[in-house]
Amino acid sequence: MKIFKLLLIASLLSILPITTSYAQLPEVSKSMAPIEAVSINDADAKMLAKLPGIGKKKAQAIVNYRDENGSFTSLEDLAKVKGIGKKVMGKLEGKVKL
Template identity: 50%
Template sequence: MKRFLRILVLALTLGPALALAGEPVNINTADAAALEQLKGIGPAKAKAIVDYRKQHGPFASPADLAKVPGIGEKTVAQLGSQITVGARNAAK
């Protein structure tokens, strides 16, 4: 029983991180809550991404995320394969 509980706690703890690691977040469609799940993206940056997208339209590539005020190329590089802009990025 103790082993089962340990496995359950581990699964609940790592589950969201593992799910996120397997599926990139589409920065053109994700809401602020989904963007906040990305490492290095808190509430303020998530809101900035959504606001930028509303004003300027969809991102053409993940690198365009660096155009958002408060997000630099270093953050974009750290996000790496965790983000996508949709089907066009899937082949890359």
């Protein structure tokens, strides 16, 4: 029983440095600059493809839609692009602007 307690204590002490380093993560993220939202009216296909849920094909579809129909007047207009539905719109929330 004594050996079990010693092994338990040793294993808990071995993970202590890991948990203390995770505790510092919020401080690091506070010092980082927030990522600016991408303009769906100005960004090219390459930039749009970097957005979550948007690949090369959807990015090109956004550019094509914009070329054919003019600038987007609201973020909801993005849902008119083929392949962009509620799920993708949810991923883009806060990451795109007009």
